[in-house]
Structures are given as structure tokens and as C-alpha cells.
Amino acid sequence: MQHITGNSFFFHSQSSIGGYKRGDQLLLFDTGNDDSSVKKAIRAFDNIKVIAVFNTHSHADHCGGNAYLSKHFAMPIYAPYLETSFIENPILEPTYLFSASPPVSLQNKFLMAKPSTVPYVISDESPISISFDDAQIDIQPVALRGHSPNQFGYITPDSVAYLGDALISSEMIEKHPLIFTFDVKEHIESLHRLKMVKAEGYVIAHGGYFTDITDIIHSNLEALDKTQNLILSTIGNGKSTFDELHRKIAYTYQLTENIGQYWLNRSVIHAHVKYLLEIEMINFDIDHGVICFSK
Ligand SMILES: [Zn+2]
Known part of the structure; x- marks a missing residue:
């Protein structure tokens, strides 16, 4: 994992994983595609103990490592309301896409992560208190609906915002102009809202770390507008x-x-x-x- 600032880290891969570390204890923001993605993300630290996972949303490339972590660490998972249903019942993803029992060809690891249990459901932006051995910290959830039914981002005490897929990098938009959206109205509102989310830095899952997201917000709004037109x-x-x-x-x-x-x-x-x-x-x-x- 790369160090960002203070206790905040991120692992840059196809689907980035965020981290907040104190001593040998680590919080993760999303868990990548599968067991191997999350193993790679945490192996930079010796004898690390993952003490909690925060999922931004339920897409398989964001919660694919949950099951592995649940098996190896006694740790809770936090995820937004509605997204939790998909994380716990991955068959719902290809089912809603196909709008019936999905064919076997849609039941693959790109659409279905291994199931994991989410005991902590996030339903609003109240700060979430997490206890480390040496400190108590607050994680600030930020509602960023639209890309998925109820996506939330998270801001650490270092003022690093992990935004999941609320933003896609401008380079990715060049390659894939049809950006994924579940609800266009909410997606547009979230993009405008992001202009107000003040943080020292921002991690976007498909793109990496940025200190200024103004141009990226603009590219995302433009991409939605282009498809509408x-x-x-x-x-x-x-x-x-x-x-x-x-x-x-x-x-x-x-x-x-x-x-x-x-x-x-x-x-x-x-x-x-x-x-x-x-x-x-x-x-x-x-x-x-x-x-x-x-x-
Ligand atoms: Zn996504």
C-alpha cells in the first residue's frame, strides 16, 4: 500500500483499496476483486490485523475480498443500506441486470463476489466511531448515490476521502465513455455534491489518488450528458x-x-x-x- 498522509494509505490496482493504519491495526475501504487483490493490498504490512472493512458499494470489484478477510480476521464489515443486501446475496446483481433468474454466463466473479455478512448497516452520514488500541477515531460517511443504489464514500481523520466509483478518471472515460450509472439524477446530484466535499485528497477506485478533482467531476458530468444527447x-x-x-x-x-x-x-x-x-x-x-x- 502507498502512504498518502498521516495514517491513510491506498493500494493502486484495477480497483483501488484504501487503508487507515494505526500500529498493527488496519481499516480497509473496499476490498478489491477477490482474495488475491486484498491479500496483495495488505501484504505490505507485517503482522497486520484488519479490524474493520468499510464498503462503498456492492459491486463485486469492491467487496470481492470481504469473504477472505471475514475468514481470517474477527472483524466487522460496514456497508450502506441496500448495498448490504447485494453483498450478502450476490445473486441479486445478475438477477436485477437480467430481470429474471440469470443465465449461468452471468453468474461469474465479475458480477458476483463471494457472499459476506454485513453486521453494520450505514443509513445516514453520522460519523462512525472506531476503536484502535491507542485511539478512538471517527470515519465520516458521505452519501454518493447514483453509480449504485446507495453508494457512500468515507473520509478519514486525515481528511482523505475514499470515493469508490462516484468518480471515474478522465483517462478511463476516454476508453469507456458509457460510464456505469444506476440512477442518472442521483448520479448528477452526487457529482455536484462532490464539488462541496472538501478534503486534502481523494481516492477514486478506478484512477488513483488526486488532490484536486474539479476536472474529473467535469469529465464525469460531460460523459453523462454526452450519452443523454x-x-x-x-x-x-x-x-x-x-x-x-x-x-x-x-x-x-x-x-x-x-x-x-x-x-x-x-x-x-x-x-x-x-x-x-x-x-x-x-x-x-x-x-x-x-x-x-x-x-
Ligand atoms: Zn461500481
Whole structure:
């Protein structure tokens, strides 16, 4: 793990893991993809004892190491309300994406982490007190809904904010312009809210550590806006089905999709369509099994 400042650390990988260490005791913010990700993150420290885990949200690349840690340390897991249901019952993730019992091809480690039990449910932004051998500290949760149903970030006493996937780095957006979103309205609100979250530094899971996130917030807002405009221009003065919108987005963003990526992208398109319906930019009609969207 790399040292940031004070007692705060992070392990830079495909999905970064945060840490707050006092003596031989360590708190983790998210746990990476699987056993090996979290093992790599903590092996920088000799004889370390993980005393608690804070999950930002339930996506498998953020809670994949929970089960390993639960087995090896007597430690509690904290996670936000709703996200806890998915962490404890990973089958819910491919089930909501597919909207029925999911095919075996969707039941993989990218969509389903090993299940873990979450005894501490976070439902608001009240500080959470954690006891180390030598001190009592407060972790400050910050509601950052939108990317997932109820994502929270966490700020340590060193003023380092671990933001999960509330922000995606500008480089990642270049490569994957269809950024994952569950609720576009809440996602946009969280991005504006992040402008007010004052911290010495910010760890974003897919991107690393930053001391200034102004430009990244702007890139994320732009990415959501670009997809909204693409959907609206595809509909034009006519009508479009979900398949037509998906096809246009796949061509424009040059998406290569396996079955998992197909359903993830489809879910993002559903989120954008829901938002456009909500702000009354589009309407829908249903004819013989086909739902069509128009302005
Ligand atoms: Zn995520």
C-alpha cells in the first residue's frame, strides 16, 4: 500500500483499496476483486490485523475480498443500506441486470463476489466511531448515490476521502465513455455534491489518488450528458426501441461486449431512459411487445 498522509494509505490496482493504519491495526475501504487483490493490498504490512472493512458499494470489484478477510480476521464489515443486501446475496446483481433468474454466463466473479455478512448497516452520514488500541477515531460517511443504489464514500481523520466509483478518471472515460450509472439524477446530484466535499485528497477506485478533482467531476458530468444527447439525437423526430438505442451507442462508443458487458451497458441505457422520461424529454408507447421512445 502507498502512504498518502498521516495514517491513510491506498493500494493502486484495477480497483483501488484504501487503508487507515494505526500500529498493527488496519481499516480497509473496499476490498478489491477477490482474495488475491486484498491479500496483495495488505501484504505490505507485517503482522497486520484488519479490524474493520468499510464498503462503498456492492459491486463485486469492491467487496470481492470481504469473504477472505471475514475468514481470517474477527472483524466487522460496514456497508450502506441496500448495498448490504447485494453483498450478502450476490445473486441479486445478475438477477436485477437480467430481470429474471440469470443465465449461468452471468453468474461469474465479475458480477458476483463471494457472499459476506454485513453486521453494520450505514443509513445516514453520522460519523462512525472506531476503536484502535491507542485511539478512538471517527470515519465520516458521505452519501454518493447514483453509480449504485446507495453508494457512500468515507473520509478519514486525515481528511482523505475514499470515493469508490462516484468518480471515474478522465483517462478511463476516454476508453469507456458509457460510464456505469444506476440512477442518472442521483448520479448528477452526487457529482455536484462532490464539488462541496472538501478534503486534502481523494481516492477514486478506478484512477488513483488526486488532490484536486474539479476536472474529473467535469469529465464525469460531460460523459453523462454526452450519452443523454446521443439518446435524444438517435430518437430524433421518430421513435427508437431499446435495441436501436443500444446499437447506436455501441457503434458510436465502439463497444465490444460479452454477455456480462451487454447487460451492464443495457442497464446503463435503461438508467438514462428513465431519467429522460422523468424530466419529460421523452415519452413511450408499447405496441405488440415493443416499447418505443419518442420526444
Ligand atoms: Zn461500481
